[in-house]
Amino acid sequence: MPLNKELLELLACPQCKGVVRYEETQSRLVCDSCCLAFPIRDDIPVMLMDEAETLG
Numbered sequence: 001m002p003l004n005k006e007l008l009e010l011l012a013c014p015q016c017k018g019v020v021r022y023e024e025t026q027s028r029l030v031c032d033s034c035c036l037a038f039p040i041r042d043d044i045p046v047m048l049m050d051e052a053e054t055l056g
Helices: 005-010
Strands: 022-023 028-031 036-043
Touching: none
Parallel strands: none
Antiparallel strands: 022 028, 028 036
């Protein structure tokens, strides 16, 4: 299920406070500035640094 557009506009990277983009196919939010991906579990974004995946 796609994320609500209004919710997506409110979310920010917890590290740099920058914009995140939604990757529906991977079910995650990505911060291109920090090269981090945050998972979405049960339609809830998990915006915790401990849960972030570094993109290579």
